[in-house]
Amino acid sequence: MERSAKTRIIPAAEALAAACVEVEAGRPFAMPTETVYGLAADAGNGEAVARIYEIKGRPSFNPLIVHVSDLAMAQALADFSPLALGLAQAFWPGPLTMVLPRRTDCPIHPLVCAGLDTVALRHPLGPAAQVIAATGKPLAAPSANRSGRLSPTTAAAVARDLDGRIGLIVDGGPCPVGLESTIVKLEGERVILLRPGGIAVDALERVARCPVERPVSGAAIEAPGMLLSHYAPQARLRLNATALESREALLAFGPRRLSGHAMATAIENLSEAGDLREAATRLFDALAALDRRSDRIAVEPVPSHGLGEAINDRLTRAAAPRDAEP
Numbered sequence: 535m536e537r538s539a540k541t542r543i544i545p546a547a548e549a550l551a552a553a554c555v556e557v558e559a560g561r562p563f564a565m566p567t568e569t570v571y572g573l574a575a576d577a578g579n580g581e582a583v584a585r586i587y588e589i590k591g592r593p594s595f596n597p598l599i600v601h602v603s604d605l606a607m608a609q610a611l612a613d614f615s616p617l618a619l620g621l622a623q624a625f626w627p628g629p630l631t632m633v634l635p636r637r638t639d640c641p642i643h644p645l646v647c648a649g650l651d652t653v654a655l656r657h658p659l660g661p662a663a664q665v666i667a668a669t670g671k672p673l674a675a676p677s678a679n680r681s682g683r684l685s686p687t688t689a690a691a692v693a694r695d696l697d698g699r700i701g702l703i704v705d706g707g708p709c710p711v712g713l714e715s716t717i718v719k720l721e722g723e724r725v726i727l728l729r730p731g732g733i734a735v736d737a738l739e740r741v742a743r744c745p746v747e748r749p750v751s752g753a754a755i756e757a758p759g760m761l762l763s764h765y766a767p768q769a770r771l772r773l774n775a776t777a778l779e780s781r782e783a784l785l786a787f788g789p790r791r792l793s794g795h796a797m798a799t800a801i802e803n804l805s806e807a808g809d810l811r812e813a814a815t816r817l818f819d820a821l822a823a824l825d826r827r828s829d830r831i832a833v834e835p836v837p838s839h840g841l842g843e844a845i846n847d848r849l850t851r852a853a854a855p856r857d858a859e860p
């Protein structure tokens with residue numbers, strides 16, 4: 535993980551131009567929302583999104599929330615049912631995140647959604663929305679903390695975790711809500727609570743005119759790990775392959791091929807140069823492409839440092855026997 539020379543902390547009222555520069559350059563920066571500070575980058579730029587995971591030191595590719603500056607921008611990304619539209623009109627801008635089906639022409643990079651066919655959307659209050667409106671770019675933003683730490687609600691808390699790792703913190707003072715957004719998944723007429731947060735469930739129910747489904751007590755809320763299994767490829771994956779077996783397609787990494795590679799029924803290389811950031815941006819598309827063309831995929835070893843940990847986590851899940859899933 536390369537370190538930025540210096541992390542600037544700029545008051546929100548003066549930070550718009552600097553924030554737009556970071557967005558256009560594909561460099562993640564910290565910005566306040568009404569809930570917590572987010573580590574934001576252009577959601578259409580795979581390299582920039584890979585950097586978010588790198589900076590957070592996340593050991594897995596959790597899907598990220600995409601932030602928009604108005605409903606029209608959101609509707610260009612996901613299919614809105616009348617119910618979704620009603621909730622957006624009632625609670626946006628505000629601390630409600632809705633997980634909706636991705637539009638087929640959705641320009642969000644697959645790494646943001648961890649390869650899922652849904653996208654989590656929210657329209658935040660405060661300076662974040664101004665940056666999004668000014669660039670016209672939806673921003674992917676998880677909370678601006680290192681993996682495993684608390685979500686930051688002040689610029690100083692962001693700096694304690696990410697100083698030297700990012701170039702800019704937009705300082706909007708303490709976040710008024712101080713708790714992450716409520717996340718619901720909309721499935722037809724069902725509203726399913728994925729994470730409680732800044733909007734109370736009974737407020738949602740009054741607008742939705744239906745009960746919000748909560749996990750039965752004791753059962754875990756639908757965890758990102760379980761969600762990822764929804765996108766498990768059909769093909770059987772063989773990890774850390776050192777020689778190709780018959781009728782296998784090949785998911786390659788780096789400049790050198792394993793023995794027997796010429797027999798592969800199809801090949802996708804995550805990164806010819808052996809660059810883990812590039813590999814992260816190609817992972818979900820490459821897996822999907824091979825899955826369409828073959829029912830067996832050999833995977834060359836991917837180093838486990840840096841983003842390699844998250845790449846290997848995803849590959850391990852994809853290779854797990856289907857009957858071992860929760």
Ligand code: TXA
Nearest residue numbers: 569571572597598599633652653654676677714715758
């Ligand atoms: O208040 C918030 O929501 C803050 C601010 C910055 O907006 N963001 C935030 O992001 O808390 P993060 O990455 O820490 O949490 C995002 C959650 C993750 O638990 C992830 O699993 C879930 O959203 N998520 C994102 N996309 C999803 C999807 N397509 N399906 C299900 N869950 C999704």
Ligand code: MG
Nearest residue numbers: 676677678685
């Ligand atoms: Mg978080």
